[in-house]
Amino acid sequence: MLSNKNKISCITTGKRSSCFDGGKIPVMVILLCLGFSHFIMCSAQEPVSTGDMEIIHEKYVFADIHAHPSRFHRSSVEQISKEEIDTYLRGQIDLAVANVSSDAAYQGGYTDRDGTQVRRLRGNDAYELEPGEGYAFTLDRFARILKTVESGDAVLALTPESVLEAKKQGKLSLLAALEGADGLEGSIDNLRELHQKGLRLLQLLHFRDNLLGFNQTPPYEEGGLTEFGKEVVRECNRLGIIVDLAHSNTQTIMDALEISDDPVIFSHTGVKALYEGDRYLTDEEIIAIAGKGGMVGIWPTASLESLEGFVKHIDYVKNLVGVDHVGIASDLRGMSYIPEFGDEANFRALTGGLIAQGYTDDEVGKIMGGNFFRIWQEISR
């Protein structure tokens, strides 16, 4: 089933090929037989490698697909700061996915408006909240994204077209998201209301198991997507909200892939074959997500040690499922970074790392945001 024609039309980058090589062919044959032919997205055109960030950026929307700029989700701040937005623009980022961690209402780890530090709980431990408190917490943090937009510092990413327009004007677009749907409190109406306010991405799980499903960090539970979780995925499909499976356990991932009509993403992770961590994905999970037309975002976390380590993870995903299924996710102000990215959030270092490894212009553009943007266009159609 994997014809020579498919094999020779692949873009090659130095010694690497963006299609599947020897060891992966059996998996490919199975997937192709199942009809996953859109995996083969290789072009017959000569690959271009100018190595020029400006030229690549002109053609592609650059996106940070998971972030908490200004730590707006946990700090006592009114909005995302102008400095943070300027940092993004200096890094050529056009679109940043700004996440409210709504599970923080239940697990703490944030500073209240009056300056009180609410202690962080771990595992599935949670504070007991009154009905409505979790959603109110979510709305309060969500309002910080809207305030940033109202101040004129950034634009709300409501549609892919609005992002292209903002990019023309040299403005950053913020795509409003929840990390952990805990704050919905089991209500589809709350999801609809948030969508009306501008929510465009929903990460189902965060640090604790919730009403939608089960997460990938200890204590491990075997469960998958719940009935409410299924209802939420269907409603996200209907509303054009991107479903993000980051932090979900294997069964929840597989259930969501089965129920969703649209591609789904896994925004911030790394490859388990290269690093043994709770939050990393197995080859099977990556293949399943890509098979649905989705993508995984690689995180420049300290555990990847260096820019070289970061690119290795990108390389691995590219070789496993193709360059159309990988992106970048800084988790800005959410955790520690590789040295080259640093506290100043140097996104150009990430672009530069890919260029230095011999990636073509189109490959760099796709990884730096083009893939995410294409998937969002597909979902919002």
Ligand SMILES: [Zn+2]
């Ligand atoms: Zn996360």
